[in-house]
Amino acid sequence: MFDLLISNAKIYDGLGSEPFEGQVAVKDGRIAAVRRRDAPIDASQARENIDAAGQSLMPGIIDNPMPRSPGIPISTSRSAWA
Numbered sequence: 001m002f003d004l005l006i007s008n009a010k011i012y013d014g015l016g017s018e019p020f021e022g023q024v025a026v027k028d029g030r031i032a033a034v035r036r037r038d039a040p041i042d043a044s045q046a047r048e049n050i051d052a053a054g055q056s057l058m059p060g061i062i063d064n065p066m067p068r069s070p071g072i073p074i075s076t077s078r079s080a081w082a
Contacts, residue, residue: 002045005025
């Protein structure tokens with residue numbers, strides 16, 4: 001059983017492939033599966049489901065370390081992202 005299933009998202013894999021519509025399943029805070037629309041995971045296999053229709057998703061890309069210039073503050077507060 002997955003903790004979270006995000007469905008109907010436009011997925012960018014970060015490998016230069018064309019984005020595709022599909023699902024991302026999360027278990028224990030980690031990406032457990034990525035599926036294309038033609039091979040879906042049943043929603044009953046997850047505790048929580050999110051319909052991300054019309055949204056883009058880049059699984060695993062955002063948490064990569066990012067170099068920054070000295071003197072440029074980086075906020076870790078979620079309110080700063082709004």
